[in-house]
Amino acid sequence: MAKKRSTSKKKIFFLFVLIGLVIGTVTVAYLDSVVRDRFEGKRWKLPARVYARPLDIYPGRKLTPSQMIAELALLGYRETPQPREPGSFHLRPRALELVTRPFRFGDGLEESRSLKIMFADGRVQALQNNSTQSPLQLVRIEPALIGGIYPGKNEDRVLVKLDEVPQHVMDALIAVEDRRFYSHHGLDPRGIARAIFATASGKSVQGGSTLTQQLVKNFFLTPERTIRRKLTEMVMALLVELHYSKDEILETYINEVYLGQDGNRAIHGFGLASSYYFDKPLTYLGLSETALLVGMLKGPSYYSPRNKPQRALQRRNLVLDLMEKEGFITEQQLGAAKKSPLGVIDRPPRGTSPYPAFLTLVHRQLQRDYRDEDLRSEGLQVFTTLDPQVQLSAEHALSNRLELIEKSRKKPAGSLQGAVLVTSAQNAEVQAVVGDRDPRYKGFNRALDARRPIGSLIKPVVYLTALQDRKKYTLATKLDDSPFVYRQAGAEDWEPGNYDHEFHEQVLLRDGLIHSYNVSTARLGLDVGVSKVMVNLRRLGVERALPEFAASLLGANALSPQEVTQVYQTLASGGFRTPLRAIREVLTADGEPLQRYPLNVEQVIDPASLYLLTVAMQDVVREGTASSLEHYLPAGLDIAGKTGTTDDFRDSWFAGISGDRLAVVWIGRDDNEPTGLTGASGAMTVWGKMMASLNPEPLILPEPDDIQRVYIDKATGLRSAQGCSGAIELPFISGTAPEEAVPCGRGSVKKSFRSWFERIFGQ
Amino acid sequence: MKWIPFLTFSAVLLLLASCAPLQPVVQEPTPSSGNSAVIALLGTAHNQSSSGEFEAAGASLERALRIEPRNPHLWQELARIRFNQGQYREAENMAAKSNTLAAGDRYLRAENWRIIGQARTRLADYQGAQAAFERAEKEK
Numbered sequence: 028m029a030k031k032r033s034t035s036k037k038k039i040f041f042l043f044v045l046i047g048l049v050i051g052t053v054t055v056a057y058l059d060s061v062v063r064d065r066f067e068g069k070r071w072k073l074p075a076r077v078y079a080r081p082l083d084i085y086p087g088r089k090l091t092p093s094q095m096i097a098e099l100a101l102l103g104y105r106e107t108p109q110p111r112e113p114g115s116f117h118l119r120p121r122a123l124e125l126v127t128r129p130f131r132f133g134d135g136l137e138e139s140r141s142l143k144i145m146f147a148d149g150r151v152q153a154l155q156n157n158s159t160q161s162p163l164q165l166v167r168i169e170p171a172l173i174g175g176i177y178p179g180k181n182e183d184r185v186l187v188k189l190d191e192v193p194q195h196v197m198d199a200l201i202a203v204e205d206r207r208f209y210s211h212h213g214l215d216p217r218g219i220a221r222a223i224f225a226t227a228s229g230k231s232v233q234g235g236s237t238l239t240q241q242l243v244k245n246f247f248l249t250p251e252r253t254i255r256r257k258l259t260e261m262v263m264a265l266l267v268e269l270h271y272s273k274d275e276i277l278e279t280y281i282n283e284v285y286l287g288q289d290g291n292r293a294i295h296g297f298g299l300a301s302s303y304y305f306d307k308p309l310t311y312l313g314l315s316e317t318a319l320l321v322g323m324l325k326g327p328s329y330y331s332p333r334n335k336p337q338r339a340l341q342r343r344n345l346v347l348d349l350m351e352k353e354g355f356i357t358e359q360q361l362g363a364a365k366k367s368p369l370g371v372i373d374r375p376p377r378g379t380s381p382y383p384a385f386l387t388l389v390h391r392q393l394q395r396d397y398r399d400e401d402l403r404s405e406g407l408q409v410f411t412t413l414d415p416q417v418q419l420s421a422e423h424a425l426s427n428r429l430e431l432i433e434k435s436r437k438k439p440a441g442s443l444q445g446a447v448l449v450t451s452a453q454n455a456e457v458q459a460v461v462g463d464r465d466p467r468y469k470g471f472n473r474a475l476d477a478r479r480p481i482g483s484l485i486k487p488v489v490y491l492t493a494l495q496d497r498k499k500y501t502l503a504t505k506l507d508d509s510p511f512v513y514r515q516a517g518a519e520d521w522e523p524g525n526y527d528h529e530f531h532e533q534v535l536l537r538d539g540l541i542h543s544y545n546v547s548t549a550r551l552g553l554d555v556g557v558s559k560v561m562v563n564l565r566r567l568g569v570e571r572a573l574p575e576f577a578a579s580l581l582g583a584n585a586l587s588p589q590e591v592t593q594v595y596q597t598l599a600s601g602g603f604r605t606p607l608r609a610i611r612e613v614l615t616a617d618g619e620p621l622q623r624y625p626l627n628v629e630q631v632i633d634p635a636s637l638y639l640l641t642v643a644m645q646d647v648v649r650e651g652t653a654s655s656l657e658h659y660l661p662a663g664l665d666i667a668g669k670t671g672t673t674d675d676f677r678d679s680w681f682a683g684i685s686g687d688r689l690a691v692v693w694i695g696r697d698d699n700e701p702t703g704l705t706g707a708s709g710a711m712t713v714w715g716k717m718m719a720s721l722n723p724e725p726l727i728l729p730e731p732d733d734i735q736r737v738y739i740d741k742a743t744g745l746r747s748a749q750g751c752s753g754a755i756e757l758p759f760i761s762g763t764a765p766e767e768a769v770p771c772g773r774g775s776v777k778k779s780f781r782s783w784f785e786r787i788f789g790q
Numbered sequence: 791m792k793w794i795p796f797l798t799f800s801a802v803l804l805l806l807a808s809c810a811p812l813q814p815v816v817q818e819p820t821p822s823s824g825n826s827a828v829i830a831l832l833g834t835a836h837n838q839s840s841s842g843e844f845e846a847a848g849a850s851l852e853r854a855l856r857i858e859p860r861n862p863h864l865w866q867e868l869a870r871i872r873f874n875q876g877q878y879r880e881a882e883n884m885a886a887k888s889n890t891l892a893a894g895d896r897y898l899r900a901e902n903w904r905i906i907g908q909a910r911t912r913l914a915d916y917q918g919a920q921a922a923f924e925r926a927e928k929e930k
Contacts, residue, residue, distance in 0.1 A: 083853070083857065164826040452859065454856065603887050625849075
């Protein structure tokens with residue numbers, strides 16, 4: 028009996044062990060699937076990374092030391108007395124020494140180089156290899172990271188790959204949080220022993236967690252501190268280590284940890300934290316900034332550098348001490364880092380990219396070729412055309428001018444809005460996009476999406492269409508600017524008036540454009556044909572079908588600043604249409620070229636007619652509605668431009684072309700109320716202020732062969748001669764210049780014998 | 791109908807003329823650029839082009855064009871690249887662009903018209919090609 032009892036006891040014992048094993052196995056299997064699910068869900072989505080244009084440096088390039096410093100600041104380069112590390116520089120009088128970071132471009136690796144750049148007269152005078160002192164022709168600095176296209180709807184994540192993470196982050200994490208990270212298997216027995224001892228002595232229930240355990244803790248939604256939860260975490264930590272490499276775990280940790288609270292938005296991951304506290308990409312963080320973030324892990328609100336700067340500073344310095352103790356940094360590094368201020372920006376930026384308006388344009392262009400899902404998950408590298416210097420100039424000019432205009436005209440602060448686009452004149456690369464007076468605001472993008480009547484910005488298209496009819500129209504053709512009523516069956520009478528509320532009888536064709544006369548332009552446009560003008564508008568680059576009516580001739584159709592830019596792009600590049608380009612190429616996450624967006628052009632306007640138009644547009648600035656641009660820019664630049672003002676001053680436009688750039692500016696109100704601004708008093712001042720800071724090239728037009736220059740009498744449009752009063756030199760397509768001449772001198776009405784002869788016999 | 795054999799003959803000639811890949815002209819009367827960075831990029835583009843890497847050559851030329859956007863030599867080189875890529879319409883447009891910037895450089899313009907002629911031949915626009923080759927002769 029006794030034996031039997033003991034066998035049944037044994038049986039029951041084994042049964043329990045078996046049940047325990049089954050339950051254990053099922054639990055572990057369940058935890059395993061949870062771990063894998065959560066881990067992969069966190070991991071395998073890499074946003075597309077978007078870069079600005081890389082800066083090409085070569086002798087002769089327009090570049091000042093301060094512009095260069097601004098560029099390096101964007102890239103997080105540090106000033107040191109003796110630059111040796113990649114990403115450091117030193118400014119001397121008239122020269123800059125720097126060591127570039129290596130970078131893989133689509134056409135290969137650009138090695139790290141030690142450089143010396145000499146400056147003179149606002150240009151790069153010479154460029155040399157600082158180690159060999161040999162001259163260099165061309166060097167490309169790595170492009171600044173300007174944003175990402177992030178997974179899911181929540182764009183408040185800045186996922187980073189381990190190779191973008193500064194080594195200091197890893198070092199600090201290991202020094203402070205988990206010294207044996209690379210040797211343990213998810214749990215650290217010594218740490219646990221320490222934690223148990225601490226718990227038993229009643230000090231704390233926390234501590235002893237490895238990085239892996241901390242990561243696992245983040246997989247749960249609720250913070251719970253029970254023995255059972257602790258045990259589960261330990262099992263899960265072991266499972267994570269079983270499935271994934273140390274690097275994968277570290278990368279996920281860096282992207283996952285909690286680092287602060289912004290209202291109801293939790294700041295997760297070092298990438299977002301870097302943007303939230305320092306307003307720059309994680310890659311560019313220095314040692315002291317890194318130590319601050321790692322120090323905050325212990326308690327992001329307790330050690331908040333914005334609310335408790337002193338406490339945060341002490342904690343940061345403790346982290347630095349630990350890093351030195353572990354041998355990650357030298358004593359000198361420690362000393363220097365401890366001396367540096369916290370470096371945290373006062374107010375967190377409103378979004379994760381400093382250029383949300385440009386990024387939207389990039390995203391839209393990418394969506395034509397890629398699935399949105401791939402953009403948000405494949406880690407593509409996108410190389411764009413954004414020029415940060417131009418972008419900053421555009422942003423400053425817009426916000427400063429709007430503030431000044433509101434103050435001087437006693438308008439409510441913040442009532443005006445605006446948009447700016449800047450492109451390279453010949454290549455159609457978009458260098459800057461501003462869609463709001465607060466450039467960080469990631470909301471309604473007026474540059475791309477605000478469609479507004481374009482007013483007189485349509486006139487160059489009307490005059491171009493006329494000038495293409497060579498036999499009928501030249502710059503000196505006389506137009507009728509007397510009162511005019513256009514009657515059409517089934518429509519209201521159309522009675523255009525001039526901006527100055529006067530009529531000008533007979534004006535030369537060029538004057539209609541230069542002084543933006545509505546009446547003569549309307550007559551001209553109706554004579555040429557509304558539909559012909561609209562066909563040209565499409566040919567120049569508008570891709571939508573637009574309603575056509577007589578008022579279209581004076582700009583009643585609404586276009587976005589982007590569409591206007593496309594139209595003027597074709598004018599700026601000599602009649603060759605190129606779609607605006609914001610992307611140069613796309614590489615895979617591994618740096619393999621995926622797609623290039625090559626430059627192509629299509630000739631849509633004949634060079635001679637366009638030349639005549641552009642000369643007249645230069646006269647708009649020289650003597651017409653845009654003549655006050657001289658308050659901003661020297662006259663010798665020969666800028667070609669056009670102002671635009673719509674009914675009751677609701678929209679103020681300016682489009683202008685320099686030798687190197689085209690820029691379009693719009694100012695108006697979101698509620699479409701009048702602003703009281705003309706194109707010249709509003710948008711043009713933004714244009715002028717922006718361009719003045721960009722040191723533009725003069726616009727020198729290459730003259731087509733079939734052009735001849737003839738002196739014309741300004742008043743009559745008849746042939747005159749050099750030195751005669753009222754004579755101006757105008758270009759004509761060969762054989763189209765007027766032959767009838769006025770005698771040199773004022774007030775004479777005698778005609779030449781030839782014209783008399785012609786009139787007698789009729790032409 | 792006497793002109794039919796003549797037309798056929800000239801069409802054949804045109805085809806023959808356009809069969810060879812476009813090579814950069816060796817002797818040029820004017821230097822392509824006074825900027826050493828542009829010269830260096832042109833050299834890179836030539837090397838890439840001669841080893842058949844037309845896309846890379848195009849990228850190098852675009853980089854040069856960012857430095858000198860109004861340099862007609864660069865636009866002409868890009869026209870050759872597009873031609874060698876089989877993009878004849880693009881080649882024609884690039885050469886036309888070069889022409890508008892090459893005021894006064896008859897040598898360069900003649901070469902542009904030849905490229906246009908060869909591109910049009912490939913596009914089976916024989917009349918247009920003939921006109922372009924005639925323009926090339928006139929420029930000389």
